[in-house]
Amino acid sequence: MAGKVSRKLGLPTGDFLEHGYGRAPVHRNLREIRRMAASITLRLLDGETPDPRAKATVNGLADAADLFRIAGQEDANDWYTVHKSLGQPSATLCLEISSKLLEVRSLLTTGDERAARRVLDELADDALPDMLENYVNSTKHQNATAHTESDGWAYVLWSSGEPEAVIAAVTELTIDEALADMKASKGHPLGVLAAWQVYRPSVAAEKLSELLANLRLDGDLYVVERGTTGTATLGTIKDSIEAMLVADDLLVRSPWHFDEKFEAAEPTPKAVGLR
Incomplete structure (x- = not known):
């Protein structure tokens, strides 16, 4: 489990004239990098045996962890856009997922695939596949769409x-x-x-x-x-x-x-x- 959620505690600086803070669109190149990271992580969650030496696996897990960190810390000009694309999980859950994805990355690089699989199974039970699928599906175009199962x-x-x-x-x-x-x-x-x-x-x-x-x-x-x-x-x-x-x-x-x-x-x- 992650520790205390580290959210943005200070006000943004500067003027936000085109998009309000947190609501900026994601640049196309960055969006594609994040979509690739989500797809790589989904394959691992689905049981694919990873090659810990593969740069795509290591980078993909790091990029996926950063995706949830941004949504959890609420500290980037596009954080709310990212948050919607993930289906709008709570900040606490986002930070927990980010921490666990970095743990999987570390375990794979040290060769402990069994422990990495246990953490991946925990993430699968905590709806991470649903969030990543929502992300991949909602970011096919520039405007993100949110999962709206909400009171x-x-x-x-x-x-x-x-x-x-x-x-x-x-x-x-x-x-x-x-x-x-x-x-x-x-x-x-x-x-x-x-x-x-x-x-x-x-x-x-x-x-x-x-x-x-x-x-x-x-x-x-x-x-x-x-x-x-x-x-x-x-x-x-x-x-x-x-x-x-x-x-x-x-x-x-x-x-x-x-x-x-x-x-x-x-x-x-x-x-x-x-x-």
């Missing part, structure tokens, strides 16, 4: 047009649909700093409102949610939201881990102020 999302948005403020909210829509309803700030489009797939978004919205009402720490950010403001650091905002979602059993590990006990629950009414 709703919690998110933190930011624009370089108003760099001192972030928007933290919950939506029953997809994040892209929620973004489509929001105006750019001073001509700067909104970007995504963090995203969590959630069960029971009405409950998550109420919990988030309570959390932000009590979040009054020293920092340099204004938090905007349901018309209220307060100050906190970005790291505190991310850590506090994730801890709340985990504590209240509202965080979805990935679309392929969707818990049927929540699917069977009665629909909850739409909360006032739910975005």
Whole structure:
């Protein structure tokens, strides 16, 4: 298991005028490198016996690990684009997968294929093949498509047009649909700093409102949610939201881990102020 998730804790720097932070398209050459890495990893997960001396195997595993690292750390201008292409697994799961793929790479280079296979089997049981297949299928063209098996999302948005403020909210829509309803700030489009797939978004919205009402720490950010403001650091905002979602059993590990006990629950009414 990976340690504590190391997410981006500071605000982006610079102006993002064409695409909001995290939403940039992936350059074609890089996209093809990542697609190749996903295909190589899928073949290993499917039981193919790897040649540990093959440069393609070693590089492919490293590139696949980096793909999940980017989505987990939320620290690149295309992180949200990558995240959607992978099917939008949680940041925690992304970091766990990245760590395990690097472990497989290390085991293969030292000749321990049996141990490498055990880790690959763990990854196969944790829906990695589904995520990689989603990635390969959704990146055939420039615009990524996301796996949408979801009740709703919690998110933190930011624009370089108003760099001192972030928007933290919950939506029953997809994040892209929620973004489509929001105006750019001073001509700067909104970007995504963090995203969590959630069960029971009405409950998550109420919990988030309570959390932000009590979040009054020293920092340099204004938090905007349901018309209220307060100050906190970005790291505190991310850590506090994730801890709340985990504590209240509202965080979805990935679309392929969707818990049927929540699917069977009665629909909850739409909360006032739910975005």
